[in-house]
Amino acid sequence: MPQQASRMQLVRPSAIRELLALAADPDVISFGGGYPDPDLFPARELAAAYARALGEQAAVSLQYTHSEGLPRLREQLAERMRADGMECGPEHLFLVQGAQQAIDLVGKMWLEPGDVVLTEEPTFLGGLVGLNPYEPEYRAVRTDDHGMDPDHLEEVLRANPRAKLIYTIPDFHNPTGVTMTTERRRRVVELAREHDVVILEDAPYRELYFGAAPLPTLKSFDTDGRVFHVGSFSKTLAPGLRTAWVVADAELIERLALLKLASDTQNSTLNMAAISNYLEEQDYDAHLDRIRDHYRGKRDHTVAALRAELSDDIRYVTPQGGLFLWLEFPEDVDTDRFLREVLIPEYRVAFVPGSSFYSENPRYSRGRLGFPTLPVDRISQGIRRIAEGYNAFRSV
Numbered sequence: 307m308p309q310q311a312s313r314m315q316l317v318r319p320s321a322i323r324e325l326l327a328l329a330a331d332p333d334v335i336s337f338g339g340g341y342p343d344p345d346l347f348p349a350r351e352l353a354a355a356y357a358r359a360l361g362e363q364a365a366v367s368l369q370y371t372h373s374e375g376l377p378r379l380r381e382q383l384a385e386r387m388r389a390d391g392m393e394c395g396p397e398h399l400f401l402v403q404g405a406q407q408a409i410d411l412v413g414k415m416w417l418e419p420g421d422v423v424l425t426e427e428p429t430f431l432g433g434l435v436g437l438n439p440y441e442p443e444y445r446a447v448r449t450d451d452h453g454m455d456p457d458h459l460e461e462v463l464r465a466n467p468r469a470k471l472i473y474t475i476p477d478f479h480n481p482t483g484v485t486m487t488t489e490r491r492r493r494v495v496e497l498a499r500e501h502d503v504v505i506l507e508d509a510p511y512r513e514l515y516f517g518a519a520p521l522p523t524l525k526s527f528d529t530d531g532r533v534f535h536v537g538s539f540s541k542t543l544a545p546g547l548r549t550a551w552v553v554a555d556a557e558l559i560e561r562l563a564l565l566k567l568a569s570d571t572q573n574s575t576l577n578m579a580a581i582s583n584y585l586e587e588q589d590y591d592a593h594l595d596r597i598r599d600h601y602r603g604k605r606d607h608t609v610a611a612l613r614a615e616l617s618d619d620i621r622y623v624t625p626q627g628g629l630f631l632w633l634e635f636p637e638d639v640d641t642d643r644f645l646r647e648v649l650i651p652e653y654r655v656a657f658v659p660g661s662s663f664y665s666e667n668p669r670y671s672r673g674r675l676g677f678p679t680l681p682v683d684r685i686s687q688g689i690r691r692i693a694e695g696y697n698a699f700r701s702v
């Protein structure tokens with residue numbers, strides 16, 4: 307066999323797979339998952355939308371369409387993006403197979419091997435997995451309870467002339483659950499302009515807010531087309547639809563659509579037609595209200611259990627949206643070891659060890675708790691087990 311391309315050195319399975327496989331045992335209460343709750347999938351409404359797509363609309367919805375996506379869905383989404391404060395016509399938006407494909411295509415468009423990608427510290431593992439084949443170097447930007455720290459971003463940009471792309475998750479971050487302030491959003495876009503880098507604004511949790519409507523997008527501060535805003539139906543309708551979208555400058559959308567044409571031609575016309583029907587026939591905003599209520603209830607339950615059970619030396623920020631909460635243990639606690647040796651085998655509970663979420667310099671004292679799919683009684687029970695396991699782990 308010939309040697310595989312050098313990019314393949316960066317393509318490997320993640321180390322947490324093995325640990326999460328241990329947690330797959332049904333009597334382990336796992337806070338490891340990041341999947342949305344299947345009870346919230348609007349299956350009946352989607353069935354009606356697919357029936358119409360396969361009935362009177364079949365000639366169109368079973369046919370090829372544009373690489374940018376089905377025109378009527380682009381129009382509907384552009385209208386929603388305008389309502390969310392972005393300047394957006396259908397020419398500024400195209401459909402992709404999940405936010406994950408947006409990460410891939412934006413990486414393909416901009417990155418030469420050795421270019422520097424700036425990420426939050428920590429960041430979404432799938433973002434790194436998506437960009438790795440383009441052989442970038444990563445620099446982590448310090449993050450606190452209010453998102454990426456722009457002063458540190460400036461320092462890192464100054465120190466790295468090959469910086470090309472900032473990858474950020476400003477709303478209800480995965481894994482930390484925190485939200486970037488409006489002031490920081492404005493500053494991050496200004497810094498990107500000053501240092502001539504592009505921004506990938508990955509926002510799949512944006513519509514899962516529990517309190518006030520989310521803060522303005524980074525895209526809304528973009529004056530020269532350097533922000534790629536990515537939204538997704540994965541957490542709001544269903545991830546199996548593999549439907550997400552990118553908002554960007556019209557010329558760049560055309561270029562990205564050429565890359566999409568090269569890789570998979572277009573999203574499924576049928577899925578796009580069904581989603582378009584769903585948006586036309588159903589009250590999507592009422593559906594969003596329902597799922598926000600559902601996840602807010604789980605968040606409240608999780609936080610109440612943490613308050614009641616958890617040792618005071620473990621810190622966390624109450625997330626204002628999304629599906630995750632980040633536990634910060636004292637620095638000398640190695641959560642990989644804690645999970646492997648104590649929590650999973652003895653206390654039958656799991657979360658994702660924090661070390662998996664760093665683009666450089668992993669920290670071992672952190673952990674991600676996902677609360678979307680667990681019933682509330684399992685949440686309380688699971689947190690009690692974490693607290694008991696922690697007390698036992700600390701006392702040896």
Ligand SMILES: Cc1ncc(COP(=O)(O)O)c(C=O)c1O
Binds near residue numbers: 340403405539550
């Ligand atoms: C921050 C972030 N970006 C992207 C994705 C991928 O989403 P999609 O299903 O739209 O590809 C996820 C999924 O968990 C995510 O958490």
